[in-house]
Amino acid sequence: DIQMTQSPSSLSASVGDRVTITCRASQGISNYLAWYQQKPGKVPKLLIYAASTLQSGVPSRFSGSGSGTDFTLTISSLQPEDVATYYCQKYNSAPCSFGQGTKLEIK
């Protein structure tokens, strides 16, 4: 099975900072990669699919890039409401595994 590895596992940054989270697949998955944001006690929210397509309604400060095995989620200017845990997920073929998550906090 393909493993999804995120880094870092936690991150602390200041409001206005550019933040980057990385997701690596153990084998190539083309661009079948989604990014989710989950706030405490809430359902995960889809931010990006097909590695770089922004879901409708998601602020443009979020962006995704990558293909094959290496992917990146970038927040161009961190806002207080972005405090959450972020997950990547592959979805091209089963099993549709998730990364272990990156917990993002404000300094």
Place this chain on the structure above:
Amino acid sequence: QVQLQQSGPGLVKPSQTLSLTCAISGDSVSSNSALWNWIRQSPSRGLEWLGRTYYRSRWFNDYAVSVKSRITIDPDTSKNHFSLHLNSVTPEDTAVYYCVRDHASGSHWGQGTLVTVSS
């Protein structure tokens, strides 16, 4: 607008079967372009994809290796819903369970159901 409404018990005894249902509105379980998933989340295991069902001229199922011997995901076209059945549960199966629709336009999630396995 697609909506998924989950139902099922929040408490299951060890060794019994956990069963949850996901009612679909705004789409059809027989859609040729959607996939219908079950995902769970616990502090110890994070987000864990369990399996999916989908229709592409016939029905297909995929299951995670970790639960493959214990899981069934059933579509019901007459009620437009799909169900999760996980048998021989242990306390390790305690988690929030989500049904999720995947589509080329993105995903939709149910509200989540906390299922506790305890006697």
